[in-house]
Amino acid sequence: MNVVGVSACPAGLAHTPMAAKALEKAGKELDWNVRIEQQGMMGPVNPITQAEADAADFVLIASDQKITSMERFEGKPIIRVDINTCIKAPKAVLKKCAAAVKKEN
Amino acid sequence: MKFSANDVYLDVNEQSVDSFLKYASQVACNAGFAADASELEQSFLAREQEYPTGLEDGFAIPHAKTETVKRPGFIYFRLTTPLDWQTYDDKPVTDVFALMVPPENAGDEHLKMLASLSTALLEDDFKQELRQLTSKEEIANFINQKIGE
Numbered sequence: 001m002n003v004v005g006v007s008a009c010p011a012g013l014a015h016t017p018m019a020a021k022a023l024e025k026a027g028k029e030l031d032w033n034v035r036i037e038q039q040g041m042m043g044p045v046n047p048i049t050q051a052e053a054d055a056a057d058f059v060l061i062a063s064d065q066k067i068t069s070m071e072r073f074e075g076k077p078i079i080r081v082d083i084n085t086c087i088k089a090p091k092a093v094l095k096k097c098a099a100a101v102k103k104e105n
Numbered sequence: 106m107k108f109s110a111n112d113v114y115l116d117v118n119e120q121s122v123d124s125f126l127k128y129a130s131q132v133a134c135n136a137g138f139a140a141d142a143s144e145l146e147q148s149f150l151a152r153e154q155e156y157p158t159g160l161e162d163g164f165a166i167p168h169a170k171t172e173t174v175k176r177p178g179f180i181y182f183r184l185t186t187p188l189d190w191q192t193y194d195d196k197p198v199t200d201v202f203a204l205m206v207p208p209e210n211a212g213d214e215h216l217k218m219l220a221s222l223s224t225a226l227l228e229d230d231f232k233q234e235l236r237q238l239t240s241k242e243e244i245a246n247f248i249n250q251k252i253g254e
Contacts, residue, residue, distance in 0.1 A: 010155055011206075042217070
């Protein structure tokens with residue numbers, strides 16, 4: 001699976017990088033390619049390029065915040081998940097999202 | 106950017122999350138992190154109300170983002186009375202990192218340090234090793250070594 005996404009939390013301080021790292025680590029364990037951009041206080045960290053967005057099977061938004069540059073992901077399945085769930089159970093989140101996307105297609 | 110042994114508080118004894126946050130705000134002001142303890146406390150409380158910052162394995166990371174913060178950074182508190190904090194695994198909290206930043210111009214160096222600390226808390230090894238350390242100096246050295254990487 002090829003997954004891109006964005007994490008963002010209210011303060012943009014701690015949960016944003018935590019969710020990104022947790023999801024990327026879970027991706028490695030599943031042997032998937034997972035890249036998460038962090039939209040926090042530092043501005044975009046590890047930004048997702050258009051080419052990466054185009055190659056993704058789905059887009060995971062780990063946030064209930066407003067996300068910038070969503071136009072990159074046009075035409076892709078986009079799934080929003082609570083950021084705390086992504087930190088707590090990143091592998092389950094990835095698997096569930098993938099299953100949901102497969103069902104749609 | 107160094108985390109100082111002076112910002113480690115051991116044997117902290119508070120009976121509730123609210124009283125702890127009040128205490129932590131006072132400590133932070135005395136240590137020069139912020140100008141106004143009650144404003145700092147309100148900021149911590151507002152963040153907890155939005156969503157509690159309890160993590161897993163007895164750790165919590167309350168944060169304040171307010172103009173009253175003069176020195177961005179964090180304080181580590183080790184508690185003698187476990188607190189009933191809402192956490193991912195429903196375990197009570199015994200170790201708290203209180204993070205503090207101003208809303209603007211916190212400085213990338215500070216923000217990176219706080220990001221490294223937060224992501225370090227995803228690692229079981231980090232939490233276990235930290236708990237085994239008993240002196241403020243050892244704790245500060247360990248944290249600097251881990252989050253400076």
